[in-house]
Amino acid sequence: MSIAAAPAAAAILPGRGGIGGALSDAFWRSPKLLLFLMLTPPLLWLGVIYLGSLFALLLQSFFSIDEFSGLVVREFTLKTYGELLRPSNLDIIVRTVTMAGLVTIASAIIAFPIAYFAARYARGRWKAVFYLGVMLPLWSSYLVKVYAWKLILAKEGILTWVFEKLHLTFLIDGWLALPVVGGNSLSVSPTGTFLVFVYVWLPFMILPVQAALERVPGNLLEASADLGASPSQTFRNVLLPLALPGVIAGSIFTFSLTLGDYIIPQIVGTSHLFIGMAVYAHQGTAGNIPLAAAFTVVPVVIMGIYLWLAKRAGAFNAL
Amino acid sequence: MRSDKQNSTPMGLKIAAGIGLAFLHLPILLIFLYAFTTEEKSYQFPPPGLTLKWFAVTWNRPDVWEALGLSVRVASISTVIALTLGTLCAAAISQTKFFGREAISLLVILPIALPGIITGISLRSAFNLAEIPFSFWTIVLGHATFCVVVVYNNAVARFRRMSGSLIEASMDLGADGFQTFRHVILPNIGTALLAGGMLAFALSFDEVIVTTFTAGQQATLPIWMLEELVRPRQRPVTNVVAMVVVLVTFLPILAAYHLTRDGDQISGQGK
Amino acid sequence: MPYAVSFQQVSRHFGSVRAVDAVDLEIEPGEFFAMLGPSGSGKTTCLRLIAGFEQPTSGHIEIFGETAEGVPPYRRNVNTVFQDYALFPHLNVADNVAYGLMIRGVGKAERTREAEAALEMVKLPGYGARKPGQLSGGQRQRVALARALVNKPKVLLLDEPLGALDLKLREQMQEELKVLQKALGITFVFVTHDQGEALSMADRIAVFNDGRIMQTGTPEEIYRRPKTRFVADFVGSSNVLSPQLTEKLAGVAEWSSLRPEDIRLVTDGGHEATVTGTSFLGSATRLTLDVAGEKINVLLPSGTRVPAQGEGVRFSWNSDALHLMGAKA
Numbered sequence: 045m046s047i048a049a050a051p052a053a054a055a056i057l058p059g060r061g062g063i064g065g066a067l068s069d070a071f072w073r074s075p076k077l078l079l080f081l082m083l084t085p086p087l088l089w090l091g092v093i094y095l096g097s098l099f100a101l102l103l104q105s106f107f108s109i110d111e112f113s114g115l116v117v118r119e120f121t122l123k124t125y126g127e128l129l130r131p132s133n134l135d136i137i138v139r140t141v142t143m144a145g146l147v148t149i150a151s152a153i154i155a156f157p158i159a160y161f162a163a164r165y166a167r168g169r170w171k172a173v174f175y176l177g178v179m180l181p182l183w184s185s186y187l188v189k190v191y192a193w194k195l196i197l198a199k200e201g202i203l204t205w206v207f208e209k210l211h212l213t214f215l216i217d218g219w220l221a222l223p224v225v226g227g228n229s230l231s232v233s234p235t236g237t238f239l240v241f242v243y244v245w246l247p248f249m250i251l252p253v254q255a256a257l258e259r260v261p262g263n264l265l266e267a268s269a270d271l272g273a274s275p276s277q278t279f280r281n282v283l284l285p286l287a288l289p290g291v292i293a294g295s296i297f298t299f300s301l302t303l304g305d306y307i308i309p310q311i312v313g314t315s316h317l318f319i320g321m322a323v324y325a326h327q328g329t330a331g332n333i334p335l336a337a338a339f340t341v342v343p344v345v346i347m348g349i350y351l352w353l354a355k356r357a358g359a360f361n362a363l
Numbered sequence: 364m365r366s367d368k369q370n371s372t373p374m375g376l377k378i379a380a381g382i383g384l385a386f387l388h389l390p391i392l393l394i395f396l397y398a399f400t401t402e403e404k405s406y407q408f409p410p411p412g413l414t415l416k417w418f419a420v421t422w423n424r425p426d427v428w429e430a431l432g433l434s435v436r437v438a439s440i441s442t443v444i445a446l447t448l449g450t451l452c453a454a455a456i457s458q459t460k461f462f463g464r465e466a467i468s469l470l471v472i473l474p475i476a477l478p479g480i481i482t483g484i485s486l487r488s489a490f491n492l493a494e495i496p497f498s499f500w501t502i503v504l505g506h507a508t509f510c511v512v513v514v515y516n517n518a519v520a521r522f523r524r525m526s527g528s529l530i531e532a533s534m535d536l537g538a539d540g541f542q543t544f545r546h547v548i549l550p551n552i553g554t555a556l557l558a559g560g561m562l563a564f565a566l567s568f569d570e571v572i573v574t575t576f577t578a579g580q581q582a583t584l585p586i587w588m589l590e591e592l593v594r595p596r597q598r599p600v601t602n603v604v605a606m607v608v609v610l611v612t613f614l615p616i617l618a619a620y621h622l623t624r625d626g627d628q629i630s631g632q633g634k
Numbered sequence: 635m636p637y638a639v640s641f642q643q644v645s646r647h648f649g650s651v652r653a654v655d656a657v658d659l660e661i662e663p664g665e666f667f668a669m670l671g672p673s674g675s676g677k678t679t680c681l682r683l684i685a686g687f688e689q690p691t692s693g694h695i696e697i698f699g700e701t702a703e704g705v706p707p708y709r710r711n712v713n714t715v716f717q718d719y720a721l722f723p724h725l726n727v728a729d730n731v732a733y734g735l736m737i738r739g740v741g742k743a744e745r746t747r748e749a750e751a752a753l754e755m756v757k758l759p760g761y762g763a764r765k766p767g768q769l770s771g772g773q774r775q776r777v778a779l780a781r782a783l784v785n786k787p788k789v790l791l792l793d794e795p796l797g798a799l800d801l802k803l804r805e806q807m808q809e810e811l812k813v814l815q816k817a818l819g820i821t822f823v824f825v826t827h828d829q830g831e832a833l834s835m836a837d838r839i840a841v842f843n844d845g846r847i848m849q850t851g852t853p854e855e856i857y858r859r860p861k862t863r864f865v866a867d868f869v870g871s872s873n874v875l876s877p878q879l880t881e882k883l884a885g886v887a888e889w890s891s892l893r894p895e896d897i898r899l900v901t902d903g904g905h906e907a908t909v910t911g912t913s914f915l916g917s918a919t920r921l922t923l924d925v926a927g928e929k930i931n932v933l934l935p936s937g938t939r940v941p942a943q944g945e946g947v948r949f950s951w952n953s954d955a956l957h958l959m960g961a962k963a
Contacts, residue, residue, distance in 0.1 A: 053711055053786065053788070054698075054700070054711060055697040055699075055702075055710070055711050055789075056697065056701075056705055056709060056710060056711065057711055059709060060539055067540075068539035068540040068541055068542075068706075069706060071540050072539070072540060072706040073704075075459065082451045082452075082454055083452070085447065085448055085451055086451055086452040086467075089448055089507070089508070090448075090473075090508065090511065091470060093489075093504070093508075094470075094482075094486075096489065097485040097486050097488070097489035098477075100485065100489050100492060101481070101485035101489075154386070157376055157379035157380045158379075158380045158384060160376065161377065161380035174384070175620075176617070176620060177387065177388070179616060179620065180613060180616060181387040181388065181391065183562070183565055183566075183569075183616045184609055184612050184616075185585070185605070185608045185609060186569060186585075187569070187571055187588045187589060187592070187605075187608075188391070188394060188588075188605045188608050188609055189390065191588070191592060191601070192390035192393055192394050192605075193390060194406070194592065195390075195393055195394070195406045196390060196393065198406035200406055200407045200408065202408040202409075204408075205408045205409065243386070243387075246383075246386075296476075303478055304480045304481060305478070305479075305480070305572075306480055307572065307589065311592050311593065320478070320480045323484060324480070324575075327484055333488055336484060337484070337488070340480065340484060340485075343478055526720055528716045528717075528720035529722060531685075531687055531707070531714075531716070531720065532714070532716055532722070533733070534706070534708045535685055535686075535707050535708075535712075535782075536713065536733050536782075536785065537708045537709075537734050537737045537738055537785070538708055538733075538737045539706070542708075546733070546737070547724075550724040550725075551722075551723065
C-alpha cells in the first residue's frame with residue numbers, strides 16, 4: 045500500500061503561485077473583497093441604472109407641463125398629482141382597479157381546482173403533465189395568447205360559431221346588450237378584456253396556490269375528517285385558510301400585471317382607457333411625461349399597500 | 364401515506380381541473396389551425412379551407428426575418444448579461460451572510476414585480492434625460508434588467524440545495540478559490556444556469572411591453588406582431604408567425620424543465 | 635519533535651459568543667486524539683481551526699511546528715472527513731477520491747492507481763465507477779475517508795464521522811479506524827459527542843464544555859479520575875456526590891464521583907439507602923437509590939437479586955472507587 049509510507053511532506057504547503065494563486069489567497073484572506081467584486085456589477089446595473097431610472101421617473105411626476113408651450117417645467121409642484129384627481133382620470137383609475145380585482149377573483153376561482161388536483165391527486169407522470177400544462181401557457185408568448193383571443197372573440201370567430209351550433213346565440217346577444225359589460229361584439233366589450241386578462245394571468249395564480257397546497261400535510265385533512273368534519277367543512281375550515289397565502293401570492297401577480305397592462309385593453313376592448321394606456325398615451329403622443337409619471341405612481345402605491353397587506357398575511361412564504 | 368378515500372379523486376374536481384387545463388391550452392391550439400386557413404380578410408371559423416401557402420409567403424417576407432433576427436440577437440445578448448449578473452448575485456446572496464441581503468433579493472425581483480410599463484417608461488425617460496439615442500443596446504439594457512431574476516432564481520435554488528460543505532471539502536483537498544469554482548461549483552450549478560439562461564432567452568424573445576419603450580425604429584418580433592394586431596396588413600402571415608413563435612418558445616421551456624428536473628436528482632446527494 | 639497540533643491560548647469568538655475560549659492544546663504526532671463534548675461546546679470549532687475553515691480571534695496555532703493562522707485550508711497538509719461526508723455529487727467515486735491528487739497535478743494514470751489503492755484500503759475495491767448517490771451511508775463514509783487519506787495528510791480530521799451510521803456499522807468502523815490509524819501512523823483528530831466512542835478509540839481525550847477544555851487525559855484517566863463534575867457526569871454518567879454527602883459517606887467535604895458499576899449491595903455494614911427505581915438494561919439492572927435526599931445510580935450485574943422499589947438496602951464500594959474532585963469542582 046503506497047499510502048502506508050510515512051508522511052514526510054511539510055505540514056504547510058507553498059501557494060500555487062501566479063496571478064490565480066495570489067488572487068485566490070487575497071479573496072480567502074478578505075472575503076469582503078470577493079463579495080464586493082461579486083455584487084458590484086449587479087448592483088451597478090440594478091441599483092444604479094434601474095433604480096436610478098425609477099427615481100428619475102418619480103421625480104418627474106413632481107414637475108408639471110406648461111399648458112401653452114407644452115414644455116416640461118422643472119419645478120417642484122403637486123399640480124400634476126392634482127390632475128390625477130380630475131373625474132376623467134379618476135375614472136381610469138377606478139376602472140383599472142375594479143378590473144384588476146375582478147380578474148384576481150376569477151383567476152383564484154378557476155385556479156383552485158387545477159392547483160388542488162395537481163397538488164393532491166396527480167402523481168408521477170400526471171404530476172409532470174400538470175406542471176408542464178401550467179408552465180407552457182405561462183411561458184408561451186404573451187402576444188400570441190392575446191392574438192388567440194382576438195381570433196376566438198371575433199364576431200365571425202369560434203365562440204359565435206359554437207353558440208350558433210348550440211342555438212344559444214341569444215345568450216351572447218343578451219349579454220352584449222347589457223350596459224357596462226356589453227358592447228358591439230365580444231372583442232370590443234369589457235367582457236372580452238376581462239376574459240383575456242383572466243386567461244393570460246391564470247398560470248401566475250395556479251403555481252403559488254399549488255405550492256401552498258402541496259405544503260398542507262395529507263394527514264391534516266384526515267385529522268379533520270376524523271374529527272367529524274364533512275368534506276365541505278374541511279375545505280372551508282382547513283384547506284382554504286392554508287391555501288390562502290398561496291392565493292394572495294398569486295393575486296400579487298394577477299393584480300399587478302392587470303394594473304400595468306396596456307396592450308390587452310388596446311387590442312381586445314372598448315375605447316375606455318386603463319392606467320397603462322393612459323401612461324402610454326401621455327408619454328407618447330401628448331408628451332406629458334409628468335402626468336404619465338404620476339399615473340405610474342398609482343399602481344406602485346396600490347401594489348405597495350397590497351404587498352404590505354400580503355406580507356402581513358404571510359403570503360411571501362408561498363412564492 | 365394516503366387513505367383509500369383520497370386516492371379516488373372526486374369527479375367534480377377532475378372535471379373542473381380538466382376544464383381549467385383545456386381553457387389554458389385550446390386558445391393556443393387554435394393558433395395552429397388558423398395558420399392553415401385560406402381566409403385572408405377575417406377570422407372566420409371554421410376556416411373555409413386549408414392551405415400551406417402562407418408558410419411560403421411568410422418565408423419570403425424580409426420584414427419577418429429582420430424582426431426575428433433582431434429578437435434572437437437581443438435575446439442572446441440579454442441572456443449572457445443576465446447569466447453573468449444573476450449568477451454573481453445568487454452566489455453572493457447564498458454563499459455569504461451580510462447586511463442588506465434581503466434588500467438585494469428584492470431589488471432583483473423588482474423589475475418583474477413592478478408592471479412592465481413602469482420599467483419601460485422609466486428607462487425611456489432616463490434615456491431621454493441622458494440623451495442616449497435608441498438603439499439595439501437600449502433594447503438589450505431593458506431586457507437584461509428583467510431577465511436577471513429568472514437566472515437568479517434558478518441559481519439560488521441550486522445553491523441552496525448544494526451541500527455547503529462541498530466548497531469546504533474542495534478547499535480542504537487543496538483547491539483554491541478558482542479551482543473550487545471550476546471543479547466543484549460550476550459543475551454543480553451548471554444545469555441550473557443553463558435552465559435559467561433558456562428561460563431568460565424565452566422571456567426576452569417574447570417581451571413586448573418594455574420593448575415598446577426602449578426600441579426606436581427597430582422592430583423585434585413581438586413589436587412586429589403588435590403592429591400587425593393593431594393595424595392588420597396580412598392576417599395569415601401573422602397567424603403563421605404566431606404559430607412559429609409558440610413552437611420556438613416551447614423548446615427552451617421543455618429543455619429547462621428537463622434540466623432542472625434531472626438537477627433535482629443530481630444534487631442533494633451530499634448526505 | 636514538535637507537536638502535531640498545538641494551540642496556545644486560542645480563542646474564536648462569533649460576535650459575543652465565545653465558541654472557543656483561551657484553549658491550550660497539544661496533540662502528539664501519531665496520536666489518535668478525541669475531542670469530546672456536548673454540541674456547542676467548541677469541539678467542532680477547534681477542528682475547523684485546525685483545518686483552516688475558521689481563523690482564531692486571538693492566540694497561536696501550530697501544525698508540526700509551523701504557524702497555521704492566516705494559512706488557507708488549501709495550503710494545509712491536513713485533510714478532513716466531513717460529518718455529512720461532502721462527497722462531490724457530480725463526480726464518481728474514483729474521481730472523488732482522486733480529487734486532491736488532480737488538484738495537485740498528479741498524472742491521470744498515477745491518480746487512478748492511487749485512488750484504487752485507497753479504495754482497497756477502505757474495503758471498497760472496484761467501486762470507482764459508481765456515483766456517490768448509489769452508495770449506502772457506510773460506503774460513503776469509507777469513500778470520504780479514502781478521499782482524505784489518499785493525500786497522505788500530516789493530520790486527519792474527523793468530524794463526527796460515525797454519527798449517521800447505525801450501531802452495528804458504527805462499532806465495525808470504530809475498529810477499522812483504529813487499525814488504519816495504527817497502520818498509517820497519521821495523527822487522527824476525532825470529534826465526537828459519544829463518550830463511549832471516545833473512550834474506546836482514542837489514545838487521549840480532551841473534554842470540552844462551553845468553549846473550554848475541562849480535562850485532557852487518557853481514557854482511563856478521564857473515566858477514573860474526572861477533574862470536574864461536568865467530566866464525571868458527561869463521561870460515563872458517573873454519580874456526582876455533593877460535599878455534604880461525601881462528608882457523610884467518606885468524611886471529606888469535597889465533591890466526589892462514584893461510578894455506578896463500582897457500587898455493590900451488602901447485607902451488613904456500608905450505608906443505608908432506599909430504592910426509588912429500577913430499570914432493566916439487558917446485561918445489568920440499574921437501581922436508583924435515595925441516599926440522604928440525593929440520587930445515586932447503581933449497576934447490578936445480571937443474576938443478582940433485584941430489590942423492589944421502596945425497599946431499604948445497604949450499599950458499599952471499594953475504597954479507591956470514590957474519586958474526590960475538590961471543594962469547588
